[in-house]
Amino acid sequence: MEIFESPIYKDDIGRRTFLEIPFDARERFCKPKGTIYVSGTINGTPYRSKLLSRGGGKFLMVLDKALQKSLGFEGQTMNAHVTMSSEELEPAGKKREEPVAVSSGMDVLAAIKTRQSIRKFASRPVGDDMVTTILCCGMYAPTAKNKHPCHFIVIRNKQLLAELASQNSQAAMLESAAGAIVICGDKNIEGMKEFLYADCAAATQNILLGIHGLGLGGVWCGVALNSDWRKRMIAALELPAKLEPVAVIAFGWPEEEKELRDRWEPEKIHYDKW
Ligand SMILES: Cc1cc2nc3c(=O)[nH]c(=O)nc-3n(C[C@H](O)[C@H](O)[C@H](O)COP(=O)(O)O)c2cc1C
Incomplete structure (x- = not known):
């Protein structure tokens, strides 16, 4: 996973919003050809997207409106803390593999x-x-x-x-x-x-x-x-x-402890009819 700081900014005509990728994504993600799909977080907000090549090893990522809103981006160039991993494009019709879940020992x-x-x-x-x-x-x-x-x-x-x-x-x-x-x-x-x-x-x-x-x-x-x-x-x-x-x-993470209450209400149980 790559972790970096990079600016988010609007293009010259204010139509699209980009995140600048500060490295050659093809080289770093070992993707000599094809679209580079990525996922990670921007200022802690999760995203999934793809990169645009600008030639010469330069790459940008387009931020959609929903992501901009989550990030509080309102048009002014801002610096962002980014985590980024490359993702394999899922083959058509194949379901993504389920992530390994954290386990709980609770009965x-x-x-x-x-x-x-x-x-x-x-x-x-x-x-x-x-x-x-x-x-x-x-x-x-x-x-x-x-x-x-x-x-x-x-x-x-x-x-x-x-x-x-x-x-x-x-x-x-x-x-x-x-x-x-x-x-x-x-x-x-x-x-x-x-x-x-x-x-x-x-x-x-x-x-x-x-x-x-x-x-x-x-x-x-x-x-x-x-x-x-x-x-x-x-x-x-x-x-x-x-x-x-x-x-x-x-x-x-909880910051309050509460007493457990007895919720057993046998009078609310009815068999076969009221
Ligand atoms: C449909 C539904 C809506 C609820 N809405 C709120 C809410 O808006 N704010 C809140 O603090 N708790 C809300 N609760 C939580 C209940 O207040 C809470 O479940 C109830 O007091 C019982 O406490 P417990 O969850 O500790 O068992 C909601 C619960 C349900 C099922």
């Missing part, structure tokens, strides 16, 4: 019974491997008719977290979170509208359990259908019309 029943909403977070960062693991938990949730309509927007950008926190007092903890995952449902997936919320809720709970199993803390913030927060979130994340944001999970 599943213990995880279910000891999970609690955590709303106070330490400033310690959460590694990308952990985030990948909890995303994987979301993807392993059951979905109606096995349609997998959920998309997961990972927010690591502090400015964006603070913006979302400031718009909803019930989600104020986002400001101190190491990150957030916005669980969105794809409304266009055929026959899925009636189960979209159930699918997203199942993924959300799986993620919360994964977070807890890793020793992290998290809390589910609901996105009400008629809320101003939902509208502002759609705008801030540039969500396409087909994506419905259903839940936001703030996560980080």
Whole structure:
């Protein structure tokens, strides 16, 4: 993996935004020909992209609007801390290999019974491997008719977290979170509208359990259908019309300890009829 500092700037006519690559990417990534696909983080924000060759061993990476927004880039040249690895282009029709997940020693029943909403977070960062693991938990949730309509927007950008926190007092903890995952449902997936919320809720709970199993803390913030927060979130994340944001999970290293409560309510169990 390459780690470097480099400027992000707009081109002369202000149309495209570039990150300058300060080395000969062909040579460094051992790619004598073809498109160079890359992934990594810019100021902690994950990206996947490809490089443009400018000849003479010079390369640039184009930053799309969503990435610019996550980085808080507003047109003024800024310096960025970049990690970059080259990626193999996946063959058509072949699924990407699943990343190796971080493991948890916690028993599943213990995880279910000891999970609690955590709303106070330490400033310690959460590694990308952990985030990948909890995303994987979301993807392993059951979905109606096995349609997998959920998309997961990972927010690591502090400015964006603070913006979302400031718009909803019930989600104020986002400001101190190491990150957030916005669980969105794809409304266009055929026959899925009636189960979209159930699918997203199942993924959300799986993620919360994964977070807890890793020793992290998290809390589910609901996105009400008629809320101003939902509208502002759609705008801030540039969500396409087909994506419905259903839940936001703030996560980080816990900075609060809570007493476990007894939740066993036998009076709510009914056999065969009410
Ligand atoms: C659909 C849903 C929406 C929620 N929205 C919020 C929220 O906006 N802010 C918040 O702090 N907690 C929110 N929570 C978390 C609940 O307050 C929490 O789960 C509940 O108080 C029980 O506590 P526990 O998670 O520690 O078991 C939400 C939970 C659910 C299931």
